Amino acid sequence: MNFRFGWRRLKRRFKPIPPLSTEMLQELKQAGLAVVLIDMQKGFVGNLKSGDKGRIVPNQIAVLRHCRENNIPIIVLEFKGYGETIKEIRVELGDIQQYKTIIKGYDNGFKKTNLDQHLRSLNISTLFLMGINADCCVKRTANGALRRDYQIIISNDVISGQSGHSSDNSIPWYEKKGALVLPVTSFLET
Numbered sequence: 001m002n003f004r005f006g007w008r009r010l011k012r013r014f015k016p017i018p019p020l021s022t023e024m025l026q027e028l029k030q031a032g033l034a035v036v037l038i039d040m041q042k043g044f045v046g047n048l049k050s051g052d053k054g055r056i057v058p059n060q061i062a063v064l065r066h067c068r069e070n071n072i073p074i075i076v077l078e079f080k081g082y083g084e085t086i087k088e089i090r091v092e093l094g095d096i097q098q099y100k101t102i103i104k105g106y107d108n109g110f111k112k113t114n115l116d117q118h119l120r121s122l123n124i125s126t127l128f129l130m131g132i133n134a135d136c137c138v139k140r141t142a143n144g145a146l147r148r149d150y151q152i153i154i155s156n157d158v159i160s161g162q163s164g165h166s167s168d169n170s171i172p173w174y175e176k177k178g179a180l181v182l183p184v185t186s187f188l189e190t
Helices: 003-014 022-030 052-070 087-093 115-121 137-147 171-176 184-189
Strands: 033-038 074-079 099-104 126-132 151-160
Touching (some): 033 052, 052 087, 052 151, 074 115, 074 137, 126 137, 137 151, 151 184
Parallel strands (some): 033 074, 033 126, 074 099, 126 151
């Protein structure tokens, strides 16, 4: 076993990252918050649970508009070989200055990409994650972020999965890992 990796896991086991409070959200927006949109591509969106596209896409668009108005950076992750992000979202991204698209080859958006370097260059410490699939790519990207000491904010209003995935979108997992789980309206009100 790699001693450094084993020690890091042991430290995390006994010293979990504390969850964020909603009071801290406004402060985070001013000091190191970015939104990460994950795999909102036609090939994935077409397989969402019934009715979920109509539920999450308008909320994601509201978040993107909020980012534009508040100068919050956006990173769009696209899985290689699945095409572009869906048109409804691309249209919203068109006039946002602070956004970057990163192509990934793995479920974890940090694996073999420059996502971490890009976030660090912007002095980002907290990520608001949106996208699909909540049980897979979003979860693995969240885990990659936590391993790199980022704080996570997530909302069930902006994530989903395929019809065979869990009905709770892994929200208990995110809560257990110390993510701030909140309604999208709480994010938009600050």
